[in-house]
Amino acid sequence: VEMSEDDTAVEMSEDDAEPSGPQKLMNSLMCAFCVAPLVLLGACYLLGLNEKHAVCESRAIAAGLDVVDEVGCQKTGSETLVLFSCDMQKEGLDFGPAWPGYSRLAPFLPQDMSYQGTGLSVTVEMLQCVENVHTHKQGDRKITTYSYSKEWVSHHVDSSRFRRPSSADFANACGVQNPYWPLGIPMQERVYAPKVKVGAFTIEGHMIADIPLDAPVPLASFPGWQPAGAGTWTNDDYAVHPHASQRTVGSAPIGRLRARIYGTDWSQAKLTVLGHETKSVIRTWKAPSSWLCSGFELSHITRGYIEKDDLFDSLQSTADTKLWIFRILGLGLMWCGYCCLAKPLGVVAGCVPFCGSCLGDAVDTITCALSCLPATACCLLVAGVVWVVMRPMVGGPMLLVSACIFGGLVIQKMNSEPGKAEAGGETELLKPDGEEA
Numbered sequence: 133v134e135m136s137e138d139d140t141a142v143e144m145s146e147d148d149a150e151p152s153g154p155q156k157l158m159n160s161l162m163c164a165f166c167v168a169p170l171v172l173l174g175a176c177y178l179l180g181l182n183e184k185h186a187v188c189e190s191r192a193i194a195a196g197l198d199v200v201d202e203v204g205c206q207k208t209g210s211e212t213l214v215l216f217s218c219d220m221q222k223e224g225l226d227f228g229p230a231w232p233g234y235s236r237l238a239p240f241l242p243q244d245m246s247y248q249g250t251g252l253s254v255t256v257e258m259l260q261c262v263e264n265v266h267t268h269k270q271g272d273r274k275i276t277t278y279s280y281s282k283e284w285v286s287h288h289v290d291s292s293r294f295r296r297p298s299s300a301d302f303a304n305a306c307g308v309q310n311p312y313w314p315l316g317i318p319m320q321e322r323v324y325a326p327k328v329k330v331g332a333f334t335i336e337g338h339m340i341a342d343i344p345l346d347a348p349v350p351l352a353s354f355p356g357w358q359p360a361g362a363g364t365w366t367n368d369d370y371a372v373h374p375h376a377s378q379r380t381v382g383s384a385p386i387g388r389l390r391a392r393i394y395g396t397d398w399s400q401a402k403l404t405v406l407g408h409e410t411k412s413v414i415r416t417w418k419a420p421s422s423w424l425c426s427g428f429e430l431s432h433i434t435r436g437y438i439e440k441d442d443l444f445d446s447l448q449s450t451a452d453t454k455l456w457i458f459r460i461l462g463l464g465l466m467w468c469g470y471c472c473l474a475k476p477l478g479v480v481a482g483c484v485p486f487c488g489s490c491l492g493d494a495v496d497t498i499t500c501a502l503s504c505l506p507a508t509a510c511c512l513l514v515a516g517v518v519w520v521v522m523r524p525m526v527g528g529p530m531l532l533v534s535a536c537i538f539g540g541l542v543i544q545k546m547n548s549e550p551g552k553a554e555a556g557g558e559t560e561l562l563k564p565d566g567e568e569a
Contacts, residue, residue, distance in 0.1 A: 156479045156482070157479050157480070160475040160476040160478070160479045161476055164474075164475055164476055167472050168469045168472035169469075171465055171466075171468055171469035172466060172469035172470075174465060175465035175466040175510075176466075176510070176514050178458065178461065178462045178465065179511055179514045179515060180518055182458040182459065182462065183514070183519060184424065184425075184518050184522075186451060186452075186454075187424075187425070187522045187523065188424070188425035188428050189451045190451060191419065191425055191428070192419035192425075192429070192430050193444060193447050193448050193451065195419045196213055196406075196417065196419065196430045196444070197440075197444045199213055200214070200215050200406070200440065201214050201215070202214075202215050202216070203215070203216050205218035205219075205331030205332055206332050207332070208332055208409065208411070208412040209409075209411070210409055212408070212409065213406070213407070213408055214405075214406075214407065214409040214414070215404070215443070216333065217402060217403065217404040217438070218332075218333070218402065218403065218405070219331065219401045219402050219403075220328060220329065220330050220343075220396075220401045220402075220403060221328075221330070221331075222248045222398070223329055224325070224327065225249055225250060225328065225396075226247070226248055227245065227246075227247040227248070231323050231324070231325055231326065232324070232326065233322075233323035233324075234323060236318065236323070237252065237318065237321055237323060240316060240318055241254075241393075242352075242354055242355065244352070247349055247395060248396075249395040249396030249398075250324060250340055250343045250395075250396045251322060251323060251325060251340065251345050251396065252322070252324075252349070252393070252394075253392075253393070253394045253395065254318055254320070254321045254322075254392070254393050255286060255319075255320050255391070255392045256286065256319055256389060256390070256391045256392075257284040257285060257286045257390045257392075258284070258285060258286075258311075258313065258370075259282055259283070259284055259384050259386060259388045259389075259390070260283065260284075260288075260289045260291070260310045260386060260387075261281075261289065261291050261294075261302070261305065261306035261309070262280065262282070262283045262285065263278060263279075263280055263291075264278070264280070264281065265277070265278055266279075278294075278295050278296045278301070280294075280301050280302045280306050281305050281306075282306060286319045286320055287313070288310070288313040289310050290310070291306075291309045292309065306374075306386060308373070308386050309372070310372075310386060310387070311370050311371075311386070311387040314369075314370050314389075322341075322345070324340045324341055325340060327340070330403055330405055332412060333405070333409065333412050334412060334413050334414065335405065335407070335413075335414045335433075336413055336414070337415050337416070338416075339405075339407060339414065339415070339431050342431075342432070342433035342434075343396065343403065343433055344397065344435060345394050345396060346397060347394060347395055347396060347397035347398075347399075348362035348393070349363055349394060349395045350363075351365075351393070356369060357391065360390065363394055364392050364393075365390070365391045366388060366389065366390050366391075367389040367391070368387075368388055369389075370387045370389060371385040371386065371387040372386050372387045400435050400436065402435070402436055403433055403434070403435060403436075404434050404436065404438045404443065405432075405433050406431060406432040406433075406443065407431045408431075415431070416430065417429060418430075423522060424521070424522060425522075430447075432447060434446075459511070463511050466507040466510055466511055469507070470503035470506055470507050471499065473503075474499035474500075474503060475496075475499075477495050477499055478492045478495040478496035482495075505537055505541060506537075506538075506541065508537065509533075509534045509538050509541075512531070512533050512534035513530075513531065515527075515530050516528070516529075516530030516534055517531070
């Protein structure tokens with residue numbers, strides 16, 4: 133262990149012995165025949181499930197757009213999917229024992245607390261010493277650098293596991309070990325009212341969690357805590373102070389707690405709600421079952437007023453974003469699987485004397501780039517099979533592009549086979565005794 137110029141702890145160690153040629157080959161074969169099939173199968177499953185979910189979600193959104201009934205704040209009894217924009221009512225929203233999860237927060241919050249809202253969000257963080265590890269290679273050595281800093285963290289950081297607590301960087305940045313998380317102090321909690329009145333309707337269930345909790349909750353008092361901004365309080369009862377010689381003027385001590393309490397913003401009480409209405413109670417709407425799709429639900433709550441078409445466009449846009457995120461993830465997994473299949477080629481090329489290392493790296497780079505083609509083709513094949521069953525006009529082009537890529541790879545393979553006679557070449561045959569044919 134050495135100390136760098138900025139007093140960070142540096143650990144240097146020799147790299148492990150380089151695997152021999154047979155070991156590299158065995159590892160690459162294990163990667164090709166054991167790891168690659170599992171990765172490829174996992175990618176196919178992920179892509180297929182993602183495409184099926186996207187199709188069914190799009191169908192549910194389209195079905196909802198066809199049947200949705202735009203109602204006013206006083207109209208009830210439609211017994212179908214409804215859309216309305218109304219103001220929330222404070223009636224029945226007093227924070228108390230009727231709230232699920234009230235017992236988890238009641239011992240922490242002030243006993244005289246008076247709050248009305250759809251929910252309550254409490255986040256408590258502790259200023260703790262955090263170890264930052266950075267590793268890099270320098271020649272034949274592996275260098276690991278340990279540095280330390282104070283950060284607000286909403287869970288306990290066990291400083292007894294730090295690698296270099298005796299370093300100058302730890303002493304300058306922290307100076308003391310992190311205290312344990314106090315009993316009875318929550319880390320992150322969100323509780324919601326059992327029901328919320330919006331216009332003439334009542335919202336129940338998990339839909340209430342869609343209502344934002346982003347307004348600071350004013351408290352008349354909070355025993356043991358000091359105000360530190362809107363909705364924010366601090367507590368130094370569990371703080372640990374370093375030795376006087378290591379203290380920095382104005383620096384917050386390790387162990388200081390910071391609580392942020394947020395709730396409903398009543399200045400933005402209007403909500404646009406989409407859900408199934410039954411006797412004025414709003415819950416999630418279940419879309420009609422269709423081919424390979426069943427049980428898909430639709431509901432949405434957003435702040436302010438939104439037109440019907442804009443709302444459904446937003447729902448479809450969100451669904452498309454999730455679709456493409458998992459498509460890219462599936463393509464990445466597929467690409468990794470094909471790279472594993474080609475791994476032995478780079479190992480074999482690396483065994484060439486004198487230039488093996490450079491040649492092996494070049495082969496690995498080329499095979500990695502070329503693996504993108506079959507990976508893309510497989511992704512299009514899986515997606516196309518799902519879509520062609522449910523929406524042929526979308527799945528057909530996918531299958532066509534996949535077939536073109538696979539066809540091009542097959543033709544390239546056939547043309548590159550050895551032993552082919554060159555076009556236009558002539559072969560001269562000689563008869564016995566040297567006579568020309």
